[in-house]
Amino acid sequence: MTARYDFKIIEERHQADWAKEGLFAAREDSSRSCYYVLEMFPYPSGRIHMGHVRNYTIGDVVARYKRMQGYNVLHPMGWDAFGMPAENAAIEHRTHPATWTYENIDYMRKQLKRLGLSYDWEREFATCDPDYYRWEQLFFIQMFEAGLVYRQKSKVNWCEGCRTVLANEQVEDGKCWRCDTEVVEKELDGWFFKITDYTQELLEGCDRLTGWPEKVLTMQRNWIGRSVGAEITFPLAGDDSEIRVFTTRSDTLFGATFMSLSPEHPMAMELCIGTGQEEEVKAFIDHWTKIPSRERQITKSPNHQITKSKEGVFTGAYVKHPLTGESIPIYIANFVLMEYGTGAVMAVPAHDQRDFEFAKEYKLPIKVVIQPEGGNLKPETMKEAWEGPGTLVNSGLFSGMENEQAKKAITRHLETHGLGNQKISYRLRDWGISRQRYWGTPIPMVQCDTCGIVPVRKQDLPVILPLDARLDKQGRSPLPGLESFWSTTCPKCGGPSRRETDTMDTFVESSWYFARYACPDETSAPLDRKRVDVWLPVNQYIGGIEHAILHLLYARFFTKVLRDLGWLSADEPFTNLLTQGMVLKDGAKMSKSKGNVVDPDKMINTYGVDTIRLFILFASPPERDLEWSDQGVEGAHRFLHRIWRLVTKNLEGLTSARTDKETLIQGTKASKALRQKTHQTILKVTEDIEQRFHFNTAISAVMELINEVMSCLNRYGTPEIDQQGDWAVLREAMEAVLILLFPMVPHITDELWQLLGHQKTISLEPWPVADLDVARADTVNIVVQVNGKLRSQVEVAQNTDKEIIESMVLDDPKVKRYTQGKAVHKIIYVPGRLINVVVRN
RNA sequence: GCCGAAGUGGCGGAAUUGGUAGACGCGCUAGAUUCAGGAUCUAGUGGACAGUAUAUCCGUGGGAGUUCGAAUCUCCCCUUCGGCACCA
Numbered sequence: 001m002t003a004r005y006d007f008k009i010i011e012e013r014h015q016a017d018w019a020k021e022g023l024f025a026a027r028e029d030s031s032r033s034c035y036y037v038l039e040m041f042p043y044p045s046g047r048i049h050m051g052h053v054r055n056y057t058i059g060d061v062v063a064r065y066k067r068m069q070g071y072n073v074l075h076p077m078g079w080d081a082f083g084m085p086a087e088n089a090a091i092e093h094r095t096h097p098a099t100w101t102y103e104n105i106d107y108m109r110k111q112l113k114r115l116g117l118s119y120d121w122e123r124e125f126a127t128c129d130p131d132y133y134r135w136e137q138l139f140f141i142q143m144f145e146a147g148l149v150y151r152q153k154s155k156v157n158w159c160e161g162c163r164t165v166l167a168n169e170q171v172e173d174g175k176c177w178r179c180d181t182e183v184v185e186k187e188l189d190g191w192f193f194k195i196t197d198y199t200q201e202l203l204e205g206c207d208r209l210t211g212w213p214e215k216v217l218t219m220q221r222n223w224i225g226r227s228v229g230a231e232i233t234f235p236l237a238g239d240d241s242e243i244r245v246f247t248t249r250s251d252t253l254f255g256a257t258f259m260s261l262s263p264e265h266p267m268a269m270e271l272c273i274g275t276g277q278e279e280e281v282k283a284f285i286d287h288w289t290k291i292p293s294r295e296r297q298i299t300k301s302p303n304h305q306i307t308k309s310k311e312g313v314f315t316g317a318y319v320k321h322p323l324t325g326e327s328i329p330i331y332i333a334n335f336v337l338m339e340y341g342t343g344a345v346m347a348v349p350a351h352d353q354r355d356f357e358f359a360k361e362y363k364l365p366i367k368v369v370i371q372p373e374g375g376n377l378k379p380e381t382m383k384e385a386w387e388g389p390g391t392l393v394n395s396g397l398f399s400g401m402e403n404e405q406a407k408k409a410i411t412r413h414l415e416t417h418g419l420g421n422q423k424i425s426y427r428l429r430d431w432g433i434s435r436q437r438y439w440g441t442p443i444p445m446v447q448c449d450t451c452g453i454v455p456v457r458k459q460d461l462p463v464i465l466p467l468d469a470r471l472d473k474q475g476r477s478p479l480p481g482l483e484s485f486w487s488t489t490c491p492k493c494g495g496p497s498r499r500e501t502d503t504m505d506t507f508v509e510s511s512w513y514f515a516r517y518a519c520p521d522e523t524s525a526p527l528d529r530k531r532v533d534v535w536l537p538v539n540q541y542i543g544g545i546e547h548a549i550l551h552l553l554y555a556r557f558f559t560k561v562l563r564d565l566g567w568l569s570a571d572e573p574f575t576n577l578l579t580q581g582m583v584l585k586d587g588a589k590m591s592k593s594k595g596n597v598v599d600p601d602k603m604i605n606t607y608g609v610d611t612i613r614l615f616i617l618f619a620s621p622p623e624r625d626l627e628w629s630d631q632g633v634e635g636a637h638r639f640l641h642r643i644w645r646l647v648t649k650n651l652e653g654l655t656s657a658r659t660d661k662e663t664l665i666q667g668t669k670a671s672k673a674l675r676q677k678t679h680q681t682i683l684k685v686t687e688d689i690e691q692r693f694h695f696n697t698a699i700s701a702v703m704e705l706i707n708e709v710m711s712c713l714n715r716y717g718t719p720e721i722d723q724q725g726d727w728a729v730l731r732e733a734m735e736a737v738l739i740l741l742f743p744m745v746p747h748i749t750d751e752l753w754q755l756l757g758h759q760k761t762i763s764l765e766p767w768p769v770a771d772l773d774v775a776r777a778d779t780v781n782i783v784v785q786v787n788g789k790l791r792s793q794v795e796v797a798q799n800t801d802k803e804i805i806e807s808m809v810l811d812d813p814k815v816k817r818y819t820q821g822k823a824v825h826k827i828i829y830v831p832g833r834l835i836n837v838v839v840r841n
Numbered sequence: 842g843c844c845g846a847a848g849u850g851g852c853g854g855a856a857u858u859g860g861u862a863g864a865c866g867c868g869c870u871a872g873a874u875u876c877a878g879g880a881u882c883u884a885g886u887g888g889a890c891a892g893u894a895u896a897u898c899c900g901u902g903g904g905a906g907u908u909c910g911a912a913u914c915u916c917c918c919c920u921u922c923g924g925c926a927c928c929a
Contacts, residue, residue, distance in 0.1 A: 340928045700865035788910040
């Protein structure tokens with residue numbers, strides 16, 4: 001029987017069978033170890049793209065592999081369903097974001113199901129379901145009560161394209177992460193999550209996340225940006241107030257010759273009053289506070305090079321140096337950031353490049369207080385600041401100290417005299433979550449004229465996002481104009497009040513969805529702690545590197561908050577993280593504008609799901625970018641065809657074979673080698689998947705086994721072959737092929753498995769264990785080198801003595817050619833691999 | 842500027858701890874089969890040299906070094922990509 005490989009029928013049939021059997025439904029079951037594998041859930045943008053296919057294929061292989069290993073696997077899927085594209089599409093297509101979103105979900109669910117992904121679909125949800133976001137509103141109120149939420153007027157990143165505020169993490173290169181519009185600064189009231197309460201824990205946690213790529217951890221550490229330094233008090237001259245500065249270089253304190261304040265510094269304006277500098281200072285502050293701090297320093301020079309200019313103005317006021325008592329002029333400088341440290345810095349021009357440039361520009365004194373080893377820095381001749389290590393000079397009591405030591409000594413000295421203290425500063429800012437958008441989770445707060453800001457009562461949740469809203473063409477949120485939504489009564493006094501009309505950043509939804517999968521049916525609480533603790537943390541999380549900071553940092557923060565609110569026990573959400581590379585075509589990311597998009601549906605229609613899965617897994621290891629190749633797809637398809645033919649053309653011989661141990665060892669010499677290869681392949685594939693998810697090399701190994709099977713079959717028909725034993729070995733090999741490939745190409749392997757006479761799906765097979773005795777070779781090839789150059793090879797029995805090999809090698813005519821007339825200096829033997837004869841003239 | 846990752850045939854990529862560089866696949870070449878094409882099977886495929894030999898030499902971005910031995914370790918340089926970017 002040689003049925004055609006009709007992938008369409010096969011794939012549909014097996015998908016239906018798996019669904020009918022309920023193979024992928026996860027149940028809490030204490031008898032087996034749990035394994036939670038999760039891929040980053042998609043935004044329902046309309047259609048699945050190749051990036052999704054890659055992401056979910058990788059996750060599916062892991063899920064199926066772990067199931068075969070006996071784990072109780074949780075592998076869920078859902079939808080990150082709130083967000084701007086829905087609003088834009090709704091305006092464009094004159095529909096409602098909800099309609100658009102749910103239609104997309106229905107379509108994309110079909111696409112995912114067609115990919116044969118082993119999800120527990122019973123746990124599916126969309127974050128725009130009120131049954132999901134109501135719990136997010138509860139978390140918000142609980143966080144508010146715990147002091148983790150506050151409202152503040154502040155300068156925010158505003159994207160005019162999206163007509164909303166963006167978090168710091170969502171600004172890339174001064175542009176909106178989504179629409180690329182130049183971000184402007186705007187003063188707005190908004191809600192903040194106090195992620196900075198968890199700075200230290202988020203940072204320390206990085207050291208314990210050993211299952212995360214170092215790259216991601218580095219990015220998170222840099223984003224948090226910890227620096228240890230000191231806060232130092234400078235008393236104002238002729239006044240009893242003071243200005244505090246933050247510095248990481250307290251060792252250079254004696255070199256401070258002026259002070260720089262940010263234009264936004266609260267004292268900037270008042271300092272100059274009565275000094276005659278008022279007008280100049282006012283003009284300067286007016287000018288620079290209009291420019292977002294991000295762009296402040298950057299001026300475009302004529303040749304389009306971006307340069308950073310140091311500009312400032314003297315306030316007319318002075319502070320006193322805390323240790324020397326010297327008068328120090330106070331400047332306002334464009335490069336000092338209000339949002340870092342204290343917004344004021346002590347300027348040490350000799351040892352800070354920015355201060356150096358500023359001092360040169362405004363002719364301020366430069367005082368050297370650190371001498372590098374063997375150096376002799378002089379202010380007059382310095383071309384740039386010396387920021388490296390050295391010995392303190394001109395530093396009173398501290399002169400002669402090494403600068404690292406001096407940092408501590410000076411800080412301690414300041415502390416004992418009440419002039420300063422050790423201080424750790426971070427770059428991380430609180431997470432602004434207010435969005436002036438419609439399609440998001442309503443913030444459950446109320447503004448009452450008498451009571452002020454009051455949370456909605458918990459029993460009144462959810463605050464439902466009204467679906468009768470009409471979007472305007474400019475994309476402004478309809479909520480502030482929708483009285484039926486915002487008009488309400490105060491939860492406290494019952495008086496008339498107004499609901500918050502901003503919605504939450506959609507990154508809030510994705511910060512806890514992985515926990516909700518543990519109990520998506522829970523109606524009385526956001527999370528059922530018992531069930532959540534069974535599954536969390538996620539054992540293996542898989543997604544794109546583009547979320548290295550944004551989503552992954554927020555999810556870590558949220559997990560810690562939920563832990564502290566008592567909803568779960570995990571400290572971290574994801575134990576292991578795999579960041580998969582992008583799918584490229586012609587060297588570039590697929591995009592409509594470039595016209596290099598490969599549509600998964602078309603590919604699947606032509607080649608079938610298994611082919612696409614195989615190609616994606618084979619073309620490159622998962623963490624690397626993958627170059628799409630139509631010829632590569634053909635190759636993958638050909639390989640599946642070859643397996644199909646191998647089984648169907650030899651079905652009679654294969655099905656008649658018994659694979660008990662006695663029959664297996666009856667094989668002839670040719671099939672004995674095949675048997676060894678089979679067990680070596682089991683070892684290799686297991687190792688490749690287990691240790692590093694390198695499916696490409698795992699597939700290569702199976703291809704080698706197939707090649708061996710083919711050459712073995714070519715020898716059949718000759719009379720000396722023992723049919724019984726050989727067919728047994730062939731069957732063992734082919735069954736290994738099917739099982740090893742099953743997690744990657746589940747449909748064709750299940751079909752062939754059942755053609756071989758098995759009654760049940762291959763899904764239920766345990767992962768094979770190699771027989772080490774069979775896998776081990778009787779003989780080994782030892783590479784022979786002379787002076788490190790390959791000259792010959794010898795074949796010897798396993799564990800042959802070193803002396804025997806040595807004498808064999810020295811007798812080898814090929815070796816002799818190089819050793820003749822020379823003295824053998826030494827012989828290096830690497831057991832079982834290599835022998836190197838070192839000779840000298 | 843700082844931090845990080847990478848650079849291997851015509852292409853995607855192997856080489857897991859310093860031990861046969863180029864596994865596996867694509868592509869290409871030749872042969873078999875075929876009316877022909879496709880498909881399939883067999884053999885070959887880093888470069889140089891070529892004159893008959895299981896030869897020799899070169900070869901993992903470039904240059905030095907360590908070592909019996911380096912794609913792998915060290916130093917310098919070049920290129921590409923990613924992150925941060927006046928963070929005091």
